[in-house]
Amino acid sequence: MPDLAPEAKAREQIDALLTAAGWTLQDYTRFDGSASRFIALREIPITRGRCDYLLLIDKNPLGVIEAKKAGTRLSMVAEQSAFYGANLPDFLQRPIGPLPFYYESTGIETFFRDARDPDSRSRRVFAFHRPETLLEWSGEADTLRARLRTLPLLATDGMRGCQIEAITSLEKSFAGARPRALIQMATGAGKTYTACAFIYRLIKHAGARRVLFLVDRSNLGRQATAEFQQFVTPETGRKFTELYNVQHLMSNQLDSVSRVTICTIQRLYSMLRGEELPEEIDEISGFELAAADGREREVRYNPSIPIETFDFIVTDECHRSIYNLWRQVLEYFDAFLIGLTATPSKQTIGFFDQNLVTEYNHERAVADGVNVGYDVYRIKTQVTDQGATVEKGFYVDKRNKETRVLRWQQLDEDLTYGAGDVDRSVVVPSQIRTVVQAFKDALFTELFPGRTLVPKTLIFAKDDSHAEDIVRIVRDVFGKGNDFAKKITYKTYNVETKRIEKSENLIQEFRTSPQLRIAVTVDMIATGTDIKPLECLVFLRDVRSRVYFEQMKGRGTRVLTPTDLQAVSGADARAKTNFIIVDAVGVCESDKTDSRPLERQRTVKFGQLMLGVSLGKRDEDTLTTLAGQTLAEMSGALLRAIDPDAIAQKATGRAGASPSEVLPEPFEAARKALANEACAPFDKPALRDILAKAKQDAEQTIDTVTIDAVTEQSFDAAAKDKAESLVTSFRAYIKEHHAEITALRILYSRPYAQRLTEPMLKELERKLRDTNATWNEELLWKAFATTAPQKVKGRSAVNRFADLVPLVRFALEQQPVLEPFA
Numbered sequence: 079m080p081d082l083a084p085e086a087k088a089r090e091q092i093d094a095l096l097t098a099a100g101w102t103l104q105d106y107t108r109f110d111g112s113a114s115r116f117i118a119l120r121e122i123p124i125t126r127g128r129c130d131y132l133l134l135i136d137k138n139p140l141g142v143i144e145a146k147k148a149g150t151r152l153s154m155v156a157e158q159s160a161f162y163g164a165n166l167p168d169f170l171q172r173p174i175g176p177l178p179f180y181y182e183s184t185g186i187e188t189f190f191r192d193a194r195d196p197d198s199r200s201r202r203v204f205a206f207h208r209p210e211t212l213l214e215w216s217g218e219a220d221t222l223r224a225r226l227r228t229l230p231l232l233a234t235d236g237m238r239g240c241q242i243e244a245i246t247s248l249e250k251s252f253a254g255a256r257p258r259a260l261i262q263m264a265t266g267a268g269k270t271y272t273a274c275a276f277i278y279r280l281i282k283h284a285g286a287r288r289v290l291f292l293v294d295r296s297n298l299g300r301q302a303t304a305e306f307q308q309f310v311t312p313e314t315g316r317k318f319t320e321l322y323n324v325q326h327l328m329s330n331q332l333d334s335v336s337r338v339t340i341c342t343i344q345r346l347y348s349m350l351r352g353e354e355l356p357e358e359i360d361e362i363s364g365f366e367l368a369a370a371d372g373r374e375r376e377v378r379y380n381p382s383i384p385i386e387t388f389d390f391i392v393t394d395e396c397h398r399s400i401y402n403l404w405r406q407v408l409e410y411f412d413a414f415l416i417g418l419t420a421t422p423s424k425q426t427i428g429f430f431d432q433n434l435v436t437e438y439n440h441e442r443a444v445a446d447g448v449n450v451g452y453d454v455y456r457i458k459t460q461v462t463d464q465g466a467t468v469e470k471g472f473y474v475d476k477r478n479k480e481t482r483v484l485r486w487q488q489l490d491e492d493l494t495y496g497a498g499d500v501d502r503s504v505v506v507p508s509q510i511r512t513v514v515q516a517f518k519d520a521l522f523t524e525l526f527p528g529r530t531l532v533p534k535t536l537i538f539a540k541d542d543s544h545a546e547d548i549v550r551i552v553r554d555v556f557g558k559g560n561d562f563a564k565k566i567t568y569k570t571y572n573v574e575t576k577r578i579e580k581s582e583n584l585i586q587e588f589r590t591s592p593q594l595r596i597a598v599t600v601d602m603i604a605t606g607t608d609i610k611p612l613e614c615l616v617f618l619r620d621v622r623s624r625v626y627f628e629q630m631k632g633r634g635t636r637v638l639t640p641t642d643l644q645a646v647s648g649a650d651a652r653a654k655t656n657f658i659i660v661d662a663v664g665v666c667e668s669d670k671t672d673s674r675p676l677e678r679q680r681t682v683k684f685g686q687l688m689l690g691v692s693l694g695k696r697d698e699d700t701l702t703t704l705a706g707q708t709l710a711e712m713s714g715a716l717l718r719a720i721d722p723d724a725i726a727q728k729a730t731g732r733a734g735a736s737p738s739e740v741l742p743e744p745f746e747a748a749r750k751a752l753a754n755e756a757c758a759p760f761d762k763p764a765l766r767d768i769l770a771k772a773k774q775d776a777e778q779t780i781d782t783v784t785i786d787a788v789t790e791q792s793f794d795a796a797a798k799d800k801a802e803s804l805v806t807s808f809r810a811y812i813k814e815h816h817a818e819i820t821a822l823r824i825l826y827s828r829p830y831a832q833r834l835t836e837p838m839l840k841e842l843e844r845k846l847r848d849t850n851a852t853w854n855e856e857l858l859w860k861a862f863a864t865t866a867p868q869k870v871k872g873r874s875a876v877n878r879f880a881d882l883v884p885l886v887r888f889a890l891e892q893q894p895v896l897e898p899f900a
Contacts, residue, residue: 084147084148084149085145085147087147087148087185088145088146088148088183088184088185088186089130089145089185091184091185091186092131092143092183092185095183095185095188095205095379096118096206098205098379098381099205099207099209099379099384100116100208100209100210100381101117101118101133101206102114102116102117102118103117103118103120104117104120105119105120105121106119106120106121106122106123107121111134115135115136115209116133116134116135116209117133117134118131118132118133118134119131119132119133119134122166122167124162124165124166125165125167126161126165129142129144129162129166130142130143130144130145131145131181132162132166132170133179133209133212135209135212135213135216137171138171139170139171139177140177140178140179140212140216141163141177141178141179141180141181141212142159142162142163142177142179142181143183143206144158144159144180144181144182144183145183145184146182146183146184147184148184148185148186149184150184152182152184152187152189153189153200155182156180156182156189156191158182159180159181159182160176160180163176163177163180164176164177176193177193178192178193178194178215179191179193179207179212179215179216180193180200181206182200187202188202188204188205188206189201189202189203190202190203190207190412192215192223194220194221194224195221195223195255196223196224196255197255199255201412203385203412204379204409204410204412205379205384205385207384207386208384208386211384211386218285222284222286223255225284225285226252226253226255229249229252229253229279229283230283232245232246232279233312233313235312237275238267238268238446238448240263240264240267240268240436240438240442240446240448241263241267241268241271241272241275243436243438244261244263244272244276244435244436245275245276245279247261247436248261248276248416248436249276250435251433251435252414256431256433257415257431258414258415258416258417258429258430258431259414259415259416259417259430259433259435260396260416260417260419260422260427260430260433260434260435261416261417261418261419261435261436262419262420262421262422262434262436262438262439263418263419263420263436263438264438264439264442264443264448264449264632264635265420265440265449265629265632265636266443266448266449266608266632266635266636266637267420267438267443267448267449269394269418269420270301270302270394270418271305271309272418273291273302273394273416273418274306274318275309276416277289277291277338277390277392278309278311278318278322280389280390281322281337281338282311282313286337286389287337287389288336288337288338288339288387288389289337289338289339289388289389289390289391289392290338290339290346290387290388290390290391290392290411290413291338291340291341291392291394292341292342292343292346292391292392292393292394292407292408293340293341293342293343293394293395294342294343294394294395295342295360295361296328296342296357296360297361297582297585297607298394298395298607299326299340299341299342299360301607301608302326302340303324303326303340306319306324306338306340307319307324322337322338323335323336323337323338324336324337324339325338325339325340327339327342327345328357330348330349330354332349332383332387342360343393343404343407344359344360344404345360346407347377347404347406347407349380349383350377350378350380350383350406350407350410351377351378351380352380361581376406377407377410385410385412386411386412387411388411389413389414390414390416391408391411391413391414391416392416392417392418393408393415393417393418394418395418395629396417396418396419396430415430417429420439420440420628420632421625421628421629421632422434422625423624423625440628440632440635443635444635447637448637449635449636450634450635450636450654450655450656451656451657452631452634452635452656452657452658452659453656453658453659453793453794453796453800453801453860453864454659454661454666454793454794454796454797455524455658455659455660455661455792455793456666456790456791456792456793456794457660457661457662457788457790457791458788458789458790458791459509459512459513459516459662459787459788459789460786460787460789461497461500461506461508461509461512461784461786462497462509462513462663462786463789464496464497465494465495465496465497465498465499465500465504466495466506466781466784467492467493467494467495468489468492468781468783468784469489469492470489470490470491470492470493471488471489472488472489472783473486473487473488473489474486474487474489474493474779474780474781474782474783475779475780476778476779476780477777477778477779479541479543479777479778482543482546484780493781495781501539501544501547501618501619502540502778503778503779504778504779504780504781505543505544505547505779505780505781506781507547507551507780507781507782508781508782508784508785508786509784509786510551510618511554511786512786512787512788513618513662514548514551514552514555514556515555516788516791517616517660517662518556520791521533523863523867524792524793524863524864524867525614525658525660526658527859527860527863528650528898529647529648529650530648530650531592531595531647531648531650531651532556532562532595532596533595533613533614533651534595534609534611534614534647535595535596535597535612535613535614535615535616536596536597536599536603536609536612536614536616536633536634537552537596537597537598537599537615537616538599538600538615538616538617538618538619538630539599539600539618540600540618540619541600542565542567542600543778544600544618544619545565545567545598545600548565548598548618549563549564549565549598552596552598556596558595561591561593562593562594562595562596563594563596563597563598564584564587564588564594564596564597564598565597565598565599566581566585566588566597566598566599566602567581567598567599567600567601567602581602584597585602585603585607585609588603588609589608589609589610589611589646590646591646592647592648603633607633608636609633609636610637610638610642611638611642611643611646611647611654612633612634612636612657613634613647613651613658614634614657614658614659614660615630615631615633615634615657615658615659615660616659617630617659617660617661617662617663617665617666618662618663619663619665620663620664620665620668621665621668622668627665631659634657634659635657637654638654640653640654652855652856653854653855653856655854655856655857655860656857656860666794718752718756719749719752719753719756719757722737723735723736723737724752725737725740725745725749725752726739726740726745726748728748728749728751728752729748793864797864798864798865800861801860801861801864801865802861802865804853804861805862805865805889807850808853808861808885808889809889811846811849812889812890815845839882839883842886843855843882855882855885858885859881859885859896862885862888862896863896866896869894869896870895870897871895871896871897881898884896884897884898
């Protein structure tokens with residue numbers, strides 16, 4: 079069959095798209111109005127030329143399609159389709175006014191315009207709309223874009239200023255029909271609450287039929303669902319879910335009556351492709367799945383999920399969902415896209431057409447008291463910074479990364495490893511133990527002076543195996559049981575139940591349990607998950623992505639009331655004024671980039687392939703490229719080479735031949751032939767090298783010989799400078815205002831002529847906070863402990879106001895040591 083001309087090929091693709099969307103195709107000369115309510119009529123003669131497609135619903139024309147060959151610049155074709163719509167033949171039932179709907183398409187690229195929109199303009203769509211949708215739209219008094227221009231004033235009661243700013247700016251973007259908008263709001267500023275508020279307005283006042291709320295993994299979907307369930311609507315005071323159905327999609331069945339659908343992007347991707355998604359995959363970050371799955375699998379039009387299924391798509395943590403596989407999901411639907419993120423990268427801002435409608439970063443949030451700030455405490459050790467050498471003759475353990483099976487091996491040559499090998503190819507228990515011990519030693523002196531219960535602490539590990547080692551050593555160093563420290567990853571095994579424990583249960587336990595003090599994770603709690611009592615982050619892994627690092631830091635920024643903090647961290651945890659980053663690997667010092675998942679290329683040069691191999695790529699695609707066949711094919715060939723039945727079939731050329739039928743000489747010849755075919759891929763030295771390296775990489779060396787030691791342990795320079803600045807400002811304030819505030823006047827004069835009372839101290843506390851929202855007893859005490867640790871002792875466990883007395887006296891140098899007021 080000869081190749082179709084470009085124009086004919088385009089029409090063939092357009093025909094397929096129209097049919098899939100539910101239109102019945104008919105030629106003008108064979109028109110049969112009784113065949114269907116929804117007809118796409120081809121080649122209609124008009125006053126000048128022919129209209130490629132006329133869309134009829136109940137014999138009434140509603141739209142036209144102008145078809146062009148692939149590669150045509152469609153921006154120049156809109157006038158032509160508009161001309162066709164204005165010059166319909168007389169024998170058709172003419173609509174009142176111009177036709178509402180116009181398409182221009184090459185079959186590959188399609189643009190759509192609703193002529194009734196204010197300042198109507200064409201927009202790119204993935205496919206054609208269903209006829210039922212166009213019929214519904216045509217019967218509406220105003221279009222969605224028109225309604226977005228007339229939203230009522232926002233009811234701002236109970237909202238933070240940053241939330242009001244975000245919603246008003248977003249609605250201004252909607253009024254201008256901007257198809258994409260990006261909201262930057264710091265972690266803890268209430269992104270999900272903000273989304274609930276504007277989604278409610280879109281449904282109630284703009285008539286949005288359905289809104290999609292996309293999340294990175296299922297536990298974030300549960301959090302979002304809870305937020306919608308708790309959101310109180312402003313007009314009626316009723317909960318959102320009492321007015322509108324909200325579906326958290328856990329299967330591939332979309333609820334037809336839901337107004338809000340909450341879903342992971344990987345599930346929606348699988349639905350568009352008509353594939354089932356195992357429930358456990360929903361629990362894994364879509365960002366990580368995209369990075370792990372390099373296959374190029376295109377999304378095609380799915381009639382059961384038309385492009386108009388959603389009017390708006392809100393993508394939470396959007397910096398993780400705009401690349402590779404997932405971008406197709408966002409661009410499949412004819413919907414407004416709203417991105418939510420605390421940490422926009424350049425690529426994120428670019429994807430949203432540089433329409434960053436609000437910027438509310440961590441610094442603004444701290445200034446407003448919406449977030450708490452942080453200080454960095456640096457721990458350096460010899461092995462962490464330099465690696466080590468184990469001399470030959472010593473015994474070391476070899477451990478399989480997956481099964482953790484151990485075997486002994488005596489070194490026949492020196493084992494030298496660098497800092498980059500630690501906790502990857504070589505595990506040094508002493509290095510982990512040294513860091514954990516240093517952390518414990520500083521915990522109640524430098525980091526959290528006066529505390530008795532370990533603050534809620536999250537440790538970031540390099541991988542699941544590393545997390546296992548850390549949990550065991552943390553329990554040993556602190557002398558605590560299993561309830562004190564737990565691993566929260568995708569592979570958390572419960573010893574008592576002998577099952578993989580749901581991460582959601584462990585996360586909730588970490589939030590609320592007074593017993594669980596330290597959690598170890600890789601990526602599970604790195605982004606999105608709210609754990610407000612968290613006061614300490616320990617980094618035992620480096621992170622090179624700026625966006626990811628900011629997200630990880632964001633786990634500690636959440637504010638909570640003193641009562642809620644004390645409920646899980648004890649009475650001496652009087653307030654969460656900041657959080658501590660314990661940097662044990664230089665993560666705060668390493669260079670960061672705006673990273674994104676690597677995009678797979680269909681054709682990779684051999685040099686690039688080997689570079690990827692040298693950087694650690696061990697996936698099947700890499701080996702397949704080197705070998706020319708899949709691993710399954712290679713293993714299958716090896717098995718056939720030793721299978722007597724396969725050898726007999728090779729020798730006779732007949733399926734089902736028995737080995738007993740074949741003489742020894744042809745049998746041996748066939749065996750050799752199969753063996754040569756099976757072993758041919760291994761003739762490639764590159765493949766042999768990579769398979770040997772893969773075997774080596776499957777094991778870790780456990781260095782139990784090297785003893786690590788701390789080389790440096792202190793707050794970093796920025797933390798010291800910040801503490802010094804706070805102390806200096808506090809002292810200056812006391813001296814400047816000592817005559818105005820009763821408590822200061824009494825403390826400033828010696829001997830004390832008047833007795834201090836609690837109302838006086840409350841006045842002092844209020845004046846301090848009015849001057850600077852970050853000034854409070856907890857933070858001031860920590861600042862003095864940082865600048866003069868040898869002069870600070872303990873904390874008061876009775877009354878926060880009592881701490882103001884020694885703080886002022888110490889600042890005035892009336893007492894040599896800062897200690898609780900007796």
